[in-house]
Amino acid sequence: MKLKTIIAASVAAATLFAGAATAQQVKIGIAAEPYPPFASLDSSGNWVGWEIDVINAVCAAAELDCVITPVAWDGIIPSLTGQQIDAIMASMSITEDRLKSIDFSDPYYNTPAVIVADKSMAIEATPESLAGKIVGIQASTIHQAYAQAYFKDAELRVYQTQDEANQDLFSGRIDATQADSIAMADFVGSDSGSCCEIKGAVMDDPAILGRGVGAGVRKGEAELLEALNKGIAAILADGTHDKITSGYFTTSIY
Numbered sequence: 146m147k148l149k150t151i152i153a154a155s156v157a158a159a160t161l162f163a164g165a166a167t168a169q170q171v172k173i174g175i176a177a178e179p180y181p182p183f184a185s186l187d188s189s190g191n192w193v194g195w196e197i198d199v200i201n202a203v204c205a206a207a208e209l210d211c212v213i214t215p216v217a218w219d220g221i222i223p224s225l226t227g228q229q230i231d232a233i234m235a236s237m238s239i240t241e242d243r244l245k246s247i248d249f250s251d252p253y254y255n256t257p258a259v260i261v262a263d264k265s266m267a268i269e270a271t272p273e274s275l276a277g278k279i280v281g282i283q284a285s286t287i288h289q290a291y292a293q294a295y296f297k298d299a300e301l302r303v304y305q306t307q308d309e310a311n312q313d314l315f316s317g318r319i320d321a322t323q324a325d326s327i328a329m330a331d332f333v334g335s336d337s338g339s340c341c342e343i344k345g346a347v348m349d350d351p352a353i354l355g356r357g358v359g360a361g362v363r364k365g366e367a368e369l370l371e372a373l374n375k376g377i378a379a380i381l382a383d384g385t386h387d388k389i390t391s392g393y394f395t396t397s398i399y
Contacts, residue, residue, distance in 0.1 A: 170210045170211075170212060171204070171209045171210065171211045171212070171231045171232060171369065172211075172212050172214040172229070172230040172231045172232070173200055173204070173211045173212065173213055173214060173230070173231070173232050173233075173234050174214050174215075174216045174221050174224055174225060174229075174230035174231075174232065174233045174234070174235060175192065175196070175197070175200075175213060175214070175215055175216070175233075175234060175235045176215070176216070176217070176218040176221065176235045176236075177215035177216055177217050177218070178217070178218055178305070178306040178307075178308065179306075179308060180194075180196075180235075180236060180307065180308075180328060181194060181328070181331055182194050182195050182327070182328070182331045182393050182394075183195050183196040183197075183236050183327075183328065184196050184197050184235070184236075192213050192215070194393075195389060195390065195392075195393040195394070196234060196235070196236060197213065198389045198392075199234070199253060199254075199380070199386070199389055200213065200234050202376070202380045202385050202386070202389060203234075203253070203360075203373060203376035203377055203379075203380060204376060205376075206375065206376040206379035206380055206385070207372040207373060207375050207376030207379070208372075209372055209373075209376070214229075214230050216229070216230060218235070218283075218284075218285060218286075218305075218306070219284055219285045219305065221233055221235060221237075222243070222246060222247060222361070225247060225361060225362070225363060226246065226247065226363060228363070231362070231363075231366075231369065232360050232361060232362050232369065232373065233247075233360065233361035233362075234253075234360045234361075236254075236325065236328075236358050237358060237359070237361055238287045238354060238355030238356075238357065238358055239252065239355045239356050239357055239358070239359045240287060240290075240352075240353065240354070240355040241352055242290075243355075243361070246364075247361045247362065247363060247364060248361070248362050248363070248364055248366070248370055249359035249360065249361055249362070250359040250360040250361075250362070250370060250373040250374050250377060251359060251374050251377050251378070252356065252357025252358055252359050252399075253357075253358060253359065253360070253377050253381075253386070253399070254357065254358050254398045254399055255356070255357035255358065255398070255399065256325055256326045256327050256398050257326050257346040257347075257349070258287070258288060258291065258323055258324065258325060258326065258346065258347050258354055259323070259324070259325075259326045259329055259343045259344070259345065259346050259347065260275070260321050260322070260323050260343070260344045260345060260346075260347060261314065261321060261322050261323075261324070261329045261332070261333060261338075261341050261342065261343050261344065262314070262320060262321040262322075262341060262342070262344050263314075263317070263320075263340055263341055264340065264341060264342050266320065266321075268320070268321055268344050269344055269345055270344050270345035270346055270347045270348075271347075271348075272295050272296055272297070272298065272299075275296050275298075275299045275320075275321060276296075276298035276299060277298065277299065277300075278299050278300070278320040278321055279299070279300045279302055279318075279319045279320045279321075280292055280296055280299045280300070280301055280302065280319065280320065280321050280322065280323065281302045281303075281304055281310035281313055281314060281319040281321070281322040282301060282302070282303055282304070282310065282322065282323055282324075283303075283304055283305070283306060283307045283310060283324065284303050284304065284305055287353060287354050287355060288323045288324055289301075289303060290353050291323065291347065291350065291353045291354060292323055294350070294353060295347070295348075295350075302319055307322075307324050307328065310322045310324070311332050311337070311338065312337075314340075314341060315337050315338065315340055315341070321344070323347065326343065326346065327394065327398055329343055330343065360373045360377075381399065386399060
C-alpha cells in the first residue's frame with residue numbers, strides 16, 4: 146500500500162510539473178505574410194528579422210518558452226481572442242479601437258507612417274496632394290483607417306499584404322502607398338523599390354495611428370502581460386534592444 150502511495154504521488158507530481166511546463170509555453174502570433182525587415186522567411190524556411198530577434202530577446206528576459214506562430218494578418222486578432230495564439234507581436238500599433246477587444250504591453254518600437262511614390266511624381270504626404278491619386282494600403286491596418294479618414298479625395302486600393310501594394314507601386318498600377326517608415330525605407334533601398342522614394346510622414350493622429358507598437362494579449366491575461374512588460378523593460382535597460390536594432394537600422398526606432 147505504501148508503494149502504491151509513493152507511485153501515485155510521483156505520478157501526480159510529474160503531471161503537475163508537465164502542466165507547469167506547458168503553461169510556460171507561449172504562442173507568439175506573427176503575420177504569416179513577409180514584412181521585411183521585421184519578419185520574413187529565409188532560404189531555409191526560418192523566420193528572421195528585427196521583430197523576430199526582439200521576440201526571442203523579450204521571451205528570454207521574461208523566462209517564457211515562446212513559439213513563433215504565423216497567422217494571416219487579417220485574422221490575427223480573432224486568432225488571439227479565439228485562443229489559437231497567446232500574444233501578438235507583429236508590428237501591431239496600440240490604438241483605442243484595438244484596446245476595446247485586446248490589451249497591449251508597453252511599446253517596444255514607434256515609427257511614423259509615410260507616403261511613398263515614384264521619384265518622378267511631385268507628391269507630398271498630404272490629403273491635398275493625394276487628391277485624385279490612386280493610393281494603395283494594406284487591409285486591416287492603421288494605414289487603411291488613416292487613409293479612409295484623411296484621403297477622401299483619393300482612390301483607395303486595398304491589398305491583403307503590403308508587398309502586393311509595393312509590387313503595384315513598382316509596376317505603376319498605383320500612384321502611392323502609405324505604410325510604416327522603416328518597412329518602406331527597406332523597400333526603397335531594394336532593387337524593386339529603386340523607382341520610388343519616401344515623400345514624407347503623414348500628419349500624426351494618435352487616435353488612429355496609435356502610440357507605438359506593443360504586444361497584444363487577451364483581456365484579463367494580467368500575468369502574461371506583466372511578463373512581457375518585464376521582458377521589454379529588461380532588453381531596453383540592458384542594451385539588448387539597441388544591439389538588435391543596430392544590426393538592422395542606422396537609428397533607434399524606440
